Amino acid sequence: MAPEAGSPGAPVGASGHAIASAEAHSAHNYHPLPVVVATAEGAWVTDVEGRRYLDMLAGYSALNFGHLNPRLIGAAKAQLDRVTLTSRAFHHDRFAEFCTRLAELCGMEMVLPMNTGAEAVETAVKTARKWGYRVKGVPDGRAKIIVAANNFHGRTTTVISFSTDPEARADFGPYTPGFEIVPYGDLTALEAAVTENTVAVLLEPIQGEAGVLVPPPEYLAGVRRVTRERNVLFIADEIQSGLGRTGRTFACDHEDVVPDMYVLGKALGGGVVPVSAVVSSREVLGVFRPGEHGSTFGGNPLACAVALEVIAMLRTGEYQRRAAELGERLHYELGLLVGGGAVEAVRGRGLWAGVDIAPSHGTGRQISERLMARGVLVKDTHASTIRLAPPLVIGEDDLEWGLDRLRAVLAD
Structure with missing residues (x-):
């Protein structure tokens, strides 16, 4: 199910404190998005303030079977x-x-x-x-x-x-x-x-x-x-x-x-x-x-x-079939974005895609932050690209919800 209406704002309260503490006491070998995850299940995570996000990165494929399977x-x-x-x-x-x-x-x-x-x-x-x-x-x-x-x-x-x-x-x-x-x-x-x-x-x-x-x-x-x-x-x-x-x-x-x-x-x-x-x-x-x-x-x-x-x-082959079937939907929908001015190219196979963002619409990091503000978590690579790799257990409705947010961010 999609989260309730209302988009997460800038990190404040518990999130802000946790991020500030991490910045002060951990080596800066990563540049994480400003979200502090507290719990997770399936394709969804919840931050320390109770805001829910659709995880479309899945730990760089480490979470193929979802959180807390x-x-x-x-x-x-x-x-x-x-x-x-x-x-x-x-x-x-x-x-x-x-x-x-x-x-x-x-x-x-x-x-x-x-x-x-x-x-x-x-x-x-x-x-x-x-x-x-x-x-x-x-x-x-x-x-x-x-x-x-x-x-x-x-x-x-x-x-x-x-x-x-x-x-x-x-x-x-x-x-x-x-x-x-x-x-x-x-x-x-x-x-x-x-x-x-x-x-x-x-x-x-x-x-x-x-x-x-x-x-x-x-x-x-x-x-x-x-x-x-x-x-x-x-x-x-x-x-x-x-x-x-x-x-x-x-x-x-x-x-x-x-x-x-x-x-x-x-x-x-x-x-x-x-x-x-x-x-x-x-x-x-x-x-x-x-x-x-x-x-x-x-x-x-x-x-x-x-x-x-x-x-x-x-x-069982169940998860391979699911990745293939939902992957067809993912790549079809992403393909429709190419040529509209915001997306220059889309690549991938199954439930895995790289989306090249046109410079006029922002960097990969900026698009990732805007998606986070709408309740979707992805990650950038090589300045202009975002990667999508949702858990293989993601529901069809949730996948479409996430793609809707991507379309909205690119339209902005």
Whole structure:
């Protein structure tokens, strides 16, 4: 249901105090919208003053199944009464099932669980290099990984070493070598960059932070062909695009492509706990030996319990179908805005869209703030773009309500 009439104003009272305190005592590594969320359910959040907002960002896809999803909260509560952490020094009774079910969902054989998406990307990089040395026979210290311009794979030191975003890189050097950057969507450039020392191609099937950029048709299939022919691993970073967001289980599914390795995160933890994983074949993940890589919290019982419920929900296909059906409505309505002077372009797939705002109508940040004032939460990227990624459980009426607010803001 939509919130009652009346739009939220400037942050005052409890909101203003909380924001001022956060600004004073936390590092300014984010620039959040001036809303202070206190409670949430489904696709809606409520701030400390009781104002309700439609969440059309869903934690950058971490909340694919909505806030406080009963099945996921139930799984977490049940596990909290049993055991939450053992470390990987011991086995626990949820680990084997988690690895088995996730491998099955991906059509793979082995799982290496971690916590955050950036951790999983770092794990994929280490895996590819070790595979290159032990299996492919690349000379020690010579392994190369091809990545795409405008990528976003996290913010660790290694990952920003192959970022093309000045904000992510500035003042954090020296940078980690071993990466070659090619234009996203340019198969010719990618193929030309492959050498005998190339061990992997690491790509987002859809680039989220770059503005929800969808590659040209058959690009992913072409990458799959080139990597197979040249004995190179194809690593698909599906941290944002995977687990139902685009209307399929994985964004790679739209081209019937199966990579050598999936990198997963965000929605795998159901918006409850951080859960990530690298999923691949026995040949690839089998290169690790005890002591070579690990994580105290990776694959902990609580994480496995929640992720197992996420996997069970995805196995029904219900959420993928919902994202596909509501995504058609979303993109049709957004497409009607192009050419009217306020919107220059719309991209995306499923319940995921990047909307480029015409400079005459404001920056992405300004549009996000105006939408917040009307009860809708989105977030900007790269100055002129807003991203829409509502939870897959959003109702049709709520989606239309949110789009109405967007139309009103753009008309203003």
